[in-house]
Amino acid sequence: MNKIRPLGTLALLAASGLVLSGCAGTADGADNADASAEATAETVELTFEYNTAGAEEEPVYEETTVEVPKNPENVVIFDMASLDTWGALGGEVAGAPLESVPEYLEDVLAEDAINAGSLFEADLLEIEASDPDLIIVAGRSAALYQDLSEIAPTVDLSSQGSFEDTLERNVNFIGEVLGAEDEAQAALDELSAGIEEARAVTADIGTGLSVMVSGDSVSALKPANGDFSGRNLRGGLVYDVFGVEPVLDDIEEATHGEPVSFEFLLEHDPDYLFVTDRNAATDAEGEQAAEVVLDNEIVHQTTAWQNDQVVYLDPTAWYIVFGGIETTQIMIDDILSITAE
């Protein structure tokens, strides 16, 4: 799909300024008012491993250290997890890929927030014109680092190590930038308690299989098994973070998990089926919802279906954002909901 990128970029540039120049969610700058008042020349330093290889290549890491201003006024965030944490710790965002910001995070956006592009591409002209003090990228947008770092101090908060490691580093970093270290620590403590609680629940539920439904096909997701790069990290969250025992441990992974037939589900017959509905996550209207795809006579024979143990995960949280303070809480609640019923 790489071949369409240049076309897409052109289109995006051409359409910039026309689309959504002043259409943001409501936000009040109250929290931010005193933060910016005490803005000084203070800086926070962050060292991170920046991946210099292309999106589809073996990652090549280069250690990069960036100094960012404390309490920056004008922040552009491409990574939804960072945007989540930024908002949860009292910050306000001046620019983001507006169309990709999930509803529950819209109040993080400033009233006049600019549309910075999409999750994968930056509207460089618009961003440069807005003269930001800090730009945050990660994961999907990590490839934009080079271009964006020429505009303003840019940090790449892509995952490093496990989900928990990344969450801790990013929350602490953002806490420090916003001068909200204590709130950051409190949030981390609460989340790790929540994850512990969820793990206690999943310890006795038997086996599980995490699947993604996309279009009308089903893919099996696999545990990260120590390799927390890119999609591995996201696909494995159910097992790696929340302790679900995989029904088989050699699930290979293609682009979006391994395509499997319905027979595969019946053959391995996990006690619990955790479903991420990609159609819903990306708003592919007209695609069949995961419920409809799975509602067929073969899946009806599985243990998970018969015992009503098909768990539909919040697609935005698990597929788009997966990280950040509020989102992690949603993920914890999804797992805890198993016992609530």
Added chain:
Amino acid sequence: MAVAAPAPSSTPTRSRDARTWVGVLFGVSLVVLAAVSLFIGASSDASLTGVIAGDDGSLFLLAASRLPRTVALILAGAALGIAGLIMQMLVRNKFVEPSTTGVTEFAGLGMLTAMVFWPGMALPLRMTLVALFALAGTWFFLRIIRFVPVRQLVLVPLVGIMLGGVVGAVTTFFAYRLDLLQSLGQWSQGSFANVMRGRYEFLWIAALMVVIAWIAADRFSVIGLGEEFATNLGLNYRRVVAIGMVIIAVITACVLVTAGVLPFLGLVVPNIVSLIIGDNVRRAIPWVAGLGSVFVLACDIVARVIRFPYEIPLSVVVGIVGAGLFLWLLLRRRARAH
């Protein structure tokens, strides 16, 4: 309406006996591959012994999952082969089929249109819309190639591929803007992994088109001789072309909606058949249908076995094998021309 077979571009040199023998080989392969296809699957529950013993689980899987998939493969293979054959007759060119003439891309645009404007559209309606787009695509292609000299053998598919490229780019552009790129990739990738009872029945409509093609076979043979010749024989040229266009469009739409795109199949199958038995459409139809089924069944078995219990998309296997054969046919012709 008995019409002599048009002088085939490549005179079959095999004797009648040899042809019969090849026919028997196709028949046997079809039966064997269908049987193998029935007993390959992620679930070990549907074993041959289980079915013979009348085990409930085995019979259920056989009826709900295995049989529909095998039948779907046979129908899709046969129909795509026929769509290619008819298209080659209408265009009087051996190198065309829906995926080299932009028809498939038009159908894809129809699919996207349905998704964007009528997301909740019932499946039969969506299929109809896709078929209408495919029909428009076929019509458009036939209009365009009127300007291409018939003798320019390679120019015709080239024009078609370019037309397909333009329409495909338009589709990709809108899919990109509307964040539907991955969905587009999903359904343009041919796969029968999710075929089960209740999910493949459109292919019976494609099978009906095959029957219609068979009934009208001789007319297509005449069409293959050119408009003037056909009209001189008292044939309503436009009506036959219209029937052909509908057959192609409906088959393309049925297969696209059910399984996705299977490239080159409609191209290589009729060509191979023509090498064996010549260009008489009536005689070719059962051969094309049979060989198309054998081809798709074999490719699907490879797709299912290569990474068992996971599957690779069928379109990948069909694409690789089909492209290889396409190249071979192309080079073979060039070699003769010199």
